Amino acid sequence: MHTPWWAMGALGALILFYVLWNNQGTGPSTPVEQTPKARAEALLRDSVTPEQYQHLLKYGYLEMASRLYPNRRYHIPSDRRRVQVFEFCATNLGQQPQKLGELCVIACEPMPDADLVLTHKWLIEADEAKYLSIANWVK
Amino acid sequence: MNKLQILGREGHRELVWDVEEVKAGDMTAAEVIAEAESILNEAIARGHLALRIDAPDQPAVRIEKFDATAPRTVIVPRIVGG
Numbered sequence: 045m046h047t048p049w050w051a052m053g054a055l056g057a058l059i060l061f062y063v064l065w066n067n068q069g070t071g072p073s074t075p076v077e078q079t080p081k082a083r084a085e086a087l088l089r090d091s092v093t094p095e096q097y098q099h100l101l102k103y104g105y106l107e108m109a110s111r112l113y114p115n116r117r118y119h120i121p122s123d124r125r126r127v128q129v130f131e132f133c134a135t136n137l138g139q140q141p142q143k144l145g146e147l148c149v150i151a152c153e154p155m156p157d158a159d160l161v162l163t164h165k166w167l168i169e170a171d172e173a174k175y176l177s178i179a180n181w182v183k
Numbered sequence: 184m185n186k187l188q189i190l191g192r193e194g195h196r197e198l199v200w201d202v203e204e205v206k207a208g209d210m211t212a213a214e215v216i217a218e219a220e221s222i223l224n225e226a227i228a229r230g231h232l233a234l235r236i237d238a239p240d241q242p243a244v245r246i247e248k249f250d251a252t253a254p255r256t257v258i259v260p261r262i263v264g265g
Binding site: 079080081082083084087090091092093096111126148149150151152153154155156159162163165166167169170171175178179180 | 188190191192193194195230232234236239240242243244245257259260261262263264265
């Protein structure tokens with residue numbers, strides 16, 4: 045005897061409901077996006093403002109203003125290139141960026157690129173002076 | 184909901200709990216919080232960095248002690264000059 049199609053559909057809906065329900069609430073969560081790269085990208089998207097994320101997609105780097113140096117900005121690339129440091133100087137043409145150098149910082153554990161972007165961002169925000177003291181400057 | 188997110192080789196993994204459930208006497212939530220605190224303390228002891236994240240437009244804050252009420256706590260690997 046064949047199982048009716050509506051019974052199969054109801055069973056499928058029940059399984060889907062159970063899986064979704066188990067992803068809610070307390071405990072270790074099972075991410076919907078399964079690959080490390082996809083999870084990292086989702087975390088990045090959720091951890092920056094929509095404007096910052098659009099800027100990252102368009103230009104390939106996340107721009108951050110320094111909290112220690114008023115005219116300084118950091119460009120954190122979306123790939124594994126070095127963080128670039130710019131200073132905006134007043135010129136006849138208005139404020140113009142001048143590249144001060146690049147910062148070479150690596151994580152002691154390999155991570156997906158998007159997680160590395162967040163690591164740079166959070167560490168610069170949390171303790172910029174320490175981040176700069178750890179980084180090797182490349183002029 | 185509150186989260187501990189641990190960044191690493193395989194992408195982040197996370198623990199999720201609700202402090203309101205702990206207040207209501209939910210033992211499972213209390214166990215998750217205890218596990219999160221243990222993971223955080225161990226990570227800090229190994230030289231990893233722990234950060235509190237309140238919102239995307241708020242700067243991350245470095246922490247040395249676990250706070251179950253923080254919206255997001257993140258552990259990132261140690262960094263060195265390249």
